[in-house]
Amino acid sequence: MTRSGYFNDLHNWLISEDFTSTRQARLHKAYVAWLSLLANPLAFAGFAVVILLIIIATLAPIITLYDPVSQDLTIALKAPSAAHWFGTDEFGRDVYARLVYGARTTLYISILVTVIVAPMGFVIGAMSGYLGGWIDVVLMRITDIFLSFPSLVLALAFSAALGPGIENAVIAIALTVWPPIARLARAETLTFRNADFVVAAELQGAGMWRILLRHIVPLCAPSIVVRLTLNMSSIILTAAGLGFLGLGAQPPMPEWGAMAASGRQYLLDAWWLTTIPGIAILTVSLAFNLLGDGLRDIMDPRNA
Amino acid sequence: MRDPNDTILTVENMSVEFPTLSGAVTAVRDVSFSVGREKVGIIGESGSGKSTTGRAIMRLQPPKAVVKADRIQFENIDLMRASEEQMLSVRGKQIAMILQDPKYSLNPVMTVGEQISETVILHEHVTRKQARERTLAMLERVNIRDPRRVFDLYPHEVSGGMGQRIMISMMLIASPSLIIADEPTSALDVTVRQQVLSILDDLVTERNIGLIFISHDLNLVRSFCDRVIIMYAGRIVETVAAADLDNARHPYTRGLLNALPSLDHPRDRLEVLRRDPTWLEN
Amino acid sequence: MSIAQTTEQSYPDSRKLLSGLRKIATSFAVILTTLFGLLVITFIVGRMVPADPVIAVVGDQADQATYDRVFTEMGLDRPLYVQFGHYLADIAKLDFGQSHVTKNPVASDLARVFPATLELATLATLIGACFGVPLGVVAAVRKGTWVDHIARVVGLLGYSTPIFWLGTIVILVFYAKFGLIPAGGRIDIYNEGLVEGPTNSLLIDSLLAREWDVFWSAMHHVITPALILGYAAMAYLSRMSRSFMLEQLRQEYILTARAKGLGKRPIVWRHAFRNIRVQLLTVVALAYCGLLDGTVLIETVFAWPGLGQYLTSALFFADMNAVLGSVLLIGIISIAINLLSDIVYRFIDPRTR
Numbered sequence: 054m055t056r057s058g059y060f061n062d063l064h065n066w067l068i069s070e071d072f073t074s075t076r077q078a079r080l081h082k083a084y085v086a087w088l089s090l091l092a093n094p095l096a097f098a099g100f101a102v103v104i105l106l107i108i109i110a111t112l113a114p115i116i117t118l119y120d121p122v123s124q125d126l127t128i129a130l131k132a133p134s135a136a137h138w139f140g141t142d143e144f145g146r147d148v149y150a151r152l153v154y155g156a157r158t159t160l161y162i163s164i165l166v167t168v169i170v171a172p173m174g175f176v177i178g179a180m181s182g183y184l185g186g187w188i189d190v191v192l193m194r195i196t197d198i199f200l201s202f203p204s205l206v207l208a209l210a211f212s213a214a215l216g217p218g219i220e221n222a223v224i225a226i227a228l229t230v231w232p233p234i235a236r237l238a239r240a241e242t243l244t245f246r247n248a249d250f251v252v253a254a255e256l257q258g259a260g261m262w263r264i265l266l267r268h269i270v271p272l273c274a275p276s277i278v279v280r281l282t283l284n285m286s287s288i289i290l291t292a293a294g295l296g297f298l299g300l301g302a303q304p305p306m307p308e309w310g311a312m313a314a315s316g317r318q319y320l321l322d323a324w325w326l327t328t329i330p331g332i333a334i335l336t337v338s339l340a341f342n343l344l345g346d347g348l349r350d351i352m353d354p355r356n357a
Numbered sequence: 358m359r360d361p362n363d364t365i366l367t368v369e370n371m372s373v374e375f376p377t378l379s380g381a382v383t384a385v386r387d388v389s390f391s392v393g394r395e396k397v398g399i400i401g402e403s404g405s406g407k408s409t410t411g412r413a414i415m416r417l418q419p420p421k422a423v424v425k426a427d428r429i430q431f432e433n434i435d436l437m438r439a440s441e442e443q444m445l446s447v448r449g450k451q452i453a454m455i456l457q458d459p460k461y462s463l464n465p466v467m468t469v470g471e472q473i474s475e476t477v478i479l480h481e482h483v484t485r486k487q488a489r490e491r492t493l494a495m496l497e498r499v500n501i502r503d504p505r506r507v508f509d510l511y512p513h514e515v516s517g518g519m520g521q522r523i524m525i526s527m528m529l530i531a532s533p534s535l536i537i538a539d540e541p542t543s544a545l546d547v548t549v550r551q552q553v554l555s556i557l558d559d560l561v562t563e564r565n566i567g568l569i570f571i572s573h574d575l576n577l578v579r580s581f582c583d584r585v586i587i588m589y590a591g592r593i594v595e596t597v598a599a600a601d602l603d604n605a606r607h608p609y610t611r612g613l614l615n616a617l618p619s620l621d622h623p624r625d626r627l628e629v630l631r632r633d634p635t636w637l638e639n
Numbered sequence: 640m641s642i643a644q645t646t647e648q649s650y651p652d653s654r655k656l657l658s659g660l661r662k663i664a665t666s667f668a669v670i671l672t673t674l675f676g677l678l679v680i681t682f683i684v685g686r687m688v689p690a691d692p693v694i695a696v697v698g699d700q701a702d703q704a705t706y707d708r709v710f711t712e713m714g715l716d717r718p719l720y721v722q723f724g725h726y727l728a729d730i731a732k733l734d735f736g737q738s739h740v741t742k743n744p745v746a747s748d749l750a751r752v753f754p755a756t757l758e759l760a761t762l763a764t765l766i767g768a769c770f771g772v773p774l775g776v777v778a779a780v781r782k783g784t785w786v787d788h789i790a791r792v793v794g795l796l797g798y799s800t801p802i803f804w805l806g807t808i809v810i811l812v813f814y815a816k817f818g819l820i821p822a823g824g825r826i827d828i829y830n831e832g833l834v835e836g837p838t839n840s841l842l843i844d845s846l847l848a849r850e851w852d853v854f855w856s857a858m859h860h861v862i863t864p865a866l867i868l869g870y871a872a873m874a875y876l877s878r879m880s881r882s883f884m885l886e887q888l889r890q891e892y893i894l895t896a897r898a899k900g901l902g903k904r905p906i907v908w909r910h911a912f913r914n915i916r917v918q919l920l921t922v923v924a925l926a927y928c929g930l931l932d933g934t935v936l937i938e939t940v941f942a943w944p945g946l947g948q949y950l951t952s953a954l955f956f957a958d959m960n961a962v963l964g965s966v967l968l969i970g971i972i973s974i975a976i977n978l979l980s981d982i983v984y985r986f987i988d989p990r991t992r
Contacts, residue, residue: 331804
């Protein structure tokens with residue numbers, strides 16, 4: 054059997070709708086989603102950039118020549134050149150290296166926030182929708198209170214109170230991102246709350262947590278994933294904003310927002326200090342938005 | 358007297374196709390019929406293409422659909438070849454369409470009176486005051502008592518039966534010569550159906566115009582219409598006068614008739630329609 | 640009289656009045672609880688601060704006796720809920736504490752800077768709405784064409800651009816390179832302090848006083864930050880109005896309108912658009928609140944003397960009273976805007992009457 058023949062057979066197996074096992078059905082779904090993603094060039098571009106980001110962040114030590122934190126004032130504020138692709142900053146640090154390591158910071162923040170927010174938002178929202186009654190009212194009031202603050206301002210307030218530092222920034226951002234997820238989880242739970250299969254499970258004696266985990270989570274997961282992907286861009290922008298204001302990651306740790314902020318003083322002479330990190334933020338943010346849009350179109354083609 | 362031979366609409370070989378990922382789906386295939394100053398019913402199950410046919414005649418098919426026909430002759434215009442501009446002056450003024458559920462087919466944020474007046478202002482360029490008078494007169498004509506009060510109501514404030522009568526007013530106020538009614542009573546309570554149908558009947562007879570009545574309810578159509586066209590899988594399988602319906606020959610029609618319960622001829626078992634794939638061949 | 644008609648009679652007026660009152664009361668309860676929650680949060684945030692508030696007042700050279708005295712004076716020895724009670728009482732008296740940077744009561748600082756932010760945010764929202772909504776509507780009507788694609792790209796860029804960076808780049812290009820715009824501030828020094836008006840909005844006051852020079856200078860200064868913020872608002876609003884419009888165009892009543900023989904323009908504007916007015920209002924209010932985020936950053940970049948800049952310099956100097964006061968004020972503004980849009984929404988939508 055030739056290699057291309059194998060792939061061909063695999064493709065046909067995945068595409069066919071005569072399922073012989075749950076595993077095949079799941080793989081089929083994933084494969085169809087992957088094909089749709091491929092068919093949407095913008096979304097695929099976003100996906101590619103995100104993968105690139107992860108690769109760059111992982112391979113940071115390998116793909117940079119200079120250390121991002123060591124200072125050398127003799128070569129400070131040099132324009133982009135062959136030696137320093139993106140120039141040097143006011144302390145003589147290689148901007149390219151700081152950019153690459155800054156990707157790590159960005160990823161670190163994004164992943165941590167997502168890991169906190171997804172379960173937290175889901176649990177609060179699903180419990181609220183499932184149990185109803187005064188629990189629902191109280192939890193939704195709390196969600197509304199958090200929603201009533203603009204997110205950067207709230208993150209600012211928490212960050213200021215907790216003190217500078219990247220972990221505190223993560224907590225602050227997470228506290229502003231969970232409300233929409235909770236709302237979404239609640240809405241999805243309510244849709245299925247009175248569905249026959251849920252009632253059947255309850256009659257069989259399944260407790261709330263079992264129902265939530267085994268039945269509701271798989272149903273909510275797609276829209277929560279989409280929402281999280283779309284939110285990723287605003288997480289990154291908020292983190293950059295916090296960095297710009299001096300909160301969040303502290304020097305000498307490279308962070309794109311902080312780099313843009315410190316570059317402002319030298320704006321007229323060394324434009325690359327602010328411009329380049331900003332472009333990086335823009336690109337990654339855009340990539341997540343494109344990916345999120347594409348995912349949403351896959352889930353709900355009517356909105357295309 | 359009504360002259361069914363005075364043909365208003367002639368449809369020749371109309372087809373409607375929808376492009377899908379796995380090739381084109383034919384919703385309507387080679388349909389030909391004509392309508393005079395009479396009531397013609399189009400009967401079919403879901404997916405038979407009856408609604409699509411009705412909309413295609415007015416060129417209101419969904420944007421992705423492709424309509425092909427030799428001719429769709431309406432009075433002196435070939436609708437198939439008419440420009441969109443010409444169609445704008447045909448719709449509402451010469452051909453009208455009544456939709457199924459007034460809950461959805463009426464604009465929720467415009468008053469009832471405003472929506473009806475809009476038609477007559479659009480086609481006859483009357484003033485708002487004149488339009489209001491015409492609307493009130495039309496509302497009375499469809500047996501709505503206290504038309505002045507109803508004029509200012511919003512669609513969610515009226516019942517289903519009244520909503521359909523408002524729909525009828527809206528579509529008939531500019532005196533079209535052909536009405537296409539797409540399941541006009543399917544969303545109504547049984548008690549209200551007769552009221553709406555009798556109003557429709559009165560208007561059609563009084564104005565001597567044609568009516569295409571699309572429905573899935575055979576009993577309703579056979580008592581209301583003059584002629585019945587039966588559609589299956591996008592094709593016309595039989596055309597017969599309503600009075601002659603019991604003598605229909607096509608097995609699908611016979612199957613439909615046999616599936617109807619009857620108080621006069623009670624049976625122990627109702628027949629289940631057996632679909633013969635040969636009906637799908639041309 | 641048909642049965643259908645009798646069931647459609649409107650309630651006698653007193654019943655409608657009662658249900659209306661009940662709705663208003665529920666809204667008020669919601670607002671109050673949200674406000675209360677806001678205060679709880681700011682109180683907690685204030686207490687979480689690692690800095691010692693007593694030291695902030697007495698300095699770190701003070702002896703133990705002074706420290707204890709101030710400690711009791713500030714009520715810090717009382718249980719938390721009593722402290723919260725004092726906090727609420729203070730807020731009700733509009734006492735947000737004192738800023739140790741400006742040495743003024745925070746409340747008076749806020750009153751000074753707040754109108755500038757209001758001016759900027761309102762102008763930006765107007766720009767965003769006037770450009771964003773028609774763009775979204777056109778994109779929906781011409782879905783799939785190049786207009787739609789351009790609108791989506793413009794929107795996407797607006798969503799993804801870090802606003803502080805955009806502001807900085809604009810200053811770099813248009814001020815440093817082309818000298819078209821001022822470097823920042825609200826008005827140039829020649830015209831400063833010339834107009835003292837009732838609304839504290841330089842644009843409106845100078846118009847009222849017919850001081851054209853002042854007006855142009857103010858406009859010259861406000862237009863760039865307002866355009867940048869407006870762009871962000873426009874991205875959001877065009878996306879939302881496109882989505883709302885698409886949803887409407889799928890509805891049955893659009894088919895009815897077409898069957899009547901209406902052309903595209905009346906269908907889009909007289910029928911579909913009327914149905915999204917309410918939703919648009921809600922998102923415009925949301926956009927306004929979202930802009931309050933952006934003003935914090937933009938005011939810093941453009942040295943605009945508003946709430947945002949006050950907040951960031953307070954952060955820089957660790958002036959917690961000022962930080963909390965500003966945050967609280969922003970939260971209150973958000974609630975107020977949502978409340979306002981709710982009230983107007985009740986008036987416009989016939990379905991809720």
